[in-house]
Amino acid sequence: MALDTTIDSPEQVMAHAKARTLISPRFYTTDYDAMNRIDVSPMRAEWDAHMLEYAGDNNHDHFQRTGDFLAEMHDLDPAMRQEFLDFLVTSLTSEYSGCVLYNEIRKNVTNPDMKQLMTYLVRDESRHANFINQSLKDFGLGVDLATLKATKDYTYFKPKYVLYATYLSEKIGYARYITIYRQLERNPEKRFHPIFKWFERWCNDEFRHGESFALMMRADPSLLRGGNVLWIRFFLLAVYATMYVRDHTRPMLHRAMGLESDSFDYKVFDICSEITRQVFPIVLDTDNPKFRAGLSRLHRLSEAAEAAKARGGVVGAIKRAACAVGAAATFARLYVLPVKRNALPEQVRVAPAW
Numbered sequence: 001m002a003l004d005t006t007i008d009s010p011e012q013v014m015a016h017a018k019a020r021t022l023i024s025p026r027f028y029t030t031d032y033d034a035m036n037r038i039d040v041s042p043m044r045a046e047w048d049a050h051m052l053e054y055a056g057d058n059n060h061d062h063f064q065r066t067g068d069f070l071a072e073m074h075d076l077d078p079a080m081r082q083e084f085l086d087f088l089v090t091s092l093t094s095e096y097s098g099c100v101l102y103n104e105i106r107k108n109v110t111n112p113d114m115k116q117l118m119t120y121l122v123r124d125e126s127r128h129a130n131f132i133n134q135s136l137k138d139f140g141l142g143v144d145l146a147t148l149k150a151t152k153d154y155t156y157f158k159p160k161y162v163l164y165a166t167y168l169s170e171k172i173g174y175a176r177y178i179t180i181y182r183q184l185e186r187n188p189e190k191r192f193h194p195i196f197k198w199f200e201r202w203c204n205d206e207f208r209h210g211e212s213f214a215l216m217m218r219a220d221p222s223l224l225r226g227g228n229v230l231w232i233r234f235f236l237l238a239v240y241a242t243m244y245v246r247d248h249t250r251p252m253l254h255r256a257m258g259l260e261s262d263s264f265d266y267k268v269f270d271i272c273s274e275i276t277r278q279v280f281p282i283v284l285d286t287d288n289p290k291f292r293a294g295l296s297r298l299h300r301l302s303e304a305a306e307a308a309k310a311r312g313g314v315v316g317a318i319k320r321a322a323c324a325v326g327a328a329a330t331f332a333r334l335y336v337l338p339v340k341r342n343a344l345p346e347q348v349r350v351a352p353a354w
Contacts, residue, residue, distance in 0.1 A: 007085040013141040016086070017093045018152045022327075023246040023302070025094040027154045028101050032108035034159040040113050043219045046348060047113065050211060054120040062201050063131045070138060072194040083253040084193065085139065090246070092132040092143060094173070098166070098209075099125035100149055117212055124205045131202075135195050160223055163213050164235040167279070168272075170210035172239060175271035177203030178354050179264065183257055190258045207352040214279040218348050224281055232280050237335055240269055240284065244295045245302045266292075271354050278350045282339040294334040301327045 007013050020026070040047045076084060099122055106118035129145065136142045157165065181199035184191040191197070217223045224232070247254070247261050254261045266286060273283040285291060301323045308319035 007082060007089065007141065010141060010144075013085070013089055013136065013143055014148065016089045017143050017148055020153050023242050025090060025097050027097050027149075027152050028157050028162065029104065029154045030101070030157050030159050030162050032105060035105050035114060035162075036109040036111045038111065038114055038159070038216055038220075040216060040219045043215045043348065047215055047219075050208075050215060050349075051116060051120075053208065054117075057123075059124070059127070059201055059205055062198065063127045065131075065134060066194075069194050073138065074192045076192065077252070080252045080256060083250040085136070085141065087250060087253055088132055088136055089143070092129055092136065093148075094169070095125050095132065096129040096145055096148065098169070099129055101162070101166075121209055121212070124209065128202065128205070131198070132195070135193070160228065160231070161235070163217055163223065164232055165239070167210050167213035167217065168235055168239045168276070170206045170213065171275050172243065172268065172272045174203045174207040174210065174352065175268040175275070175354070176243075177206065178352070179268055179271065180257060180259075182354075183259055187258050190256065192256055204352050210275070211349060214348055214350075217279050218344070224279065224344070229281060233282060233284075233335065233339060236276075236280070236282075236284050237331070240272075240286070241295060241298055241331065241334070243268070245299050248299045248302075275350055277342050278345060278348055281344060282341050285338060285340055288337055291334060291337055294330050294337075297330050298327055301330065 007016055102118045102121040102125060106115055106122060109115055109118070133142050133145065177199045180196060181203065184196050222228065244265050247265050251261055254264055269284075269286040273286065276283060305320050305323035305327075308316045308323060310316075311319070
């Protein structure tokens with residue numbers, strides 16, 4: 001599916017970053033008083049060791065561009081360039097979304113554990129966002145992050161939703177980046193932009209962030225049982241479906257790296273499922289043919305909705321509404337598919353071994 005917007009000017013890149021669609025990254029706000037009451041004392045030994053890892057700041061010198069950074073950039077086909085710019089803008093918006101949320105929590109809590117963690121997370125995510133922004137500036141398309149923060153719409157999430165969604169975002173971010181890094185490590189001739197060289201240590205930051213949220217959830221077992229398992233199921237499906245639909249708007253990007261969108265996504269799902277067993281009592285059965293058919297249908301409905309949007313008028317509006325109903329029904333059918341259940345391991349922490 002072709003991208004529905006062109007990114008050729010600073011105004012267009014800002015519009016792309018600010019877009020509010022079902023598959024675009026969002027900015028969040030939450031109940032800071034409830035975040036302030038989070039108690040990690042049941043995981044105190046693991047938590048304190050985890051904070052020492054952050055304090056060591058093993059990536060303090062990682063996000064420095066080398067002198068030959070620009071020299072390594074390849075000329076890109078115009079359509080491919082658009083897909084890569086979309087990838088950069090979406091990645092930047094996602095990283096900066098975390099930075100904004102973590103900073104607001106940090107400013108609004110007095111809980112020393114939360115304040116310390118959020119300070120470290122802001123440090124890391126701001127590095128990530130600014131590093132991506134430098135690559136956008138190479139194209140003359142940098143994002144004014146202060147303006148983005150002030151003008152992008154915000155979505156309110158309850159604290160437990162923040163824990164589920166952020167944990168998944170960080171872990172699936174790791175799985176995506178490490179899969180790309182390993183592919184280009186094996187096939188360096190397909191590394192068409194130097195930013196990919198930074199992905200290994202970068203995604204280990206993402207992995208570490210996810211560990212923080214895993215410890216917070218394991219410190220409160222009520223978040224992982226009863227009716228809350230239904231919310232876990234919802235967020236797993238929402239994150240996977242969003243990634244699948246978004247990735248299928250970038251077929252040329254994946255082919256350029258020697259990947260194929262479908263196989264790439266399912267490999268990422270497999271890695272993410274292995275990881276999330278540390279804290280979630282269920283994982284989705286992503287090998288189920290009905291699951292795969294459902295994601296494929298969501299992609300086709302997304303394409304049809306974009307075509308209807310481009311058509312405009314009454315007919316276009318009716319077709320978009322029909323696509324929305326179809327997507328909701330498909331998501332509902334995916335939600336009720338059987339899942340795989342697992343017992344939570346005694347050892348919470350997982351090593352980034354992929």
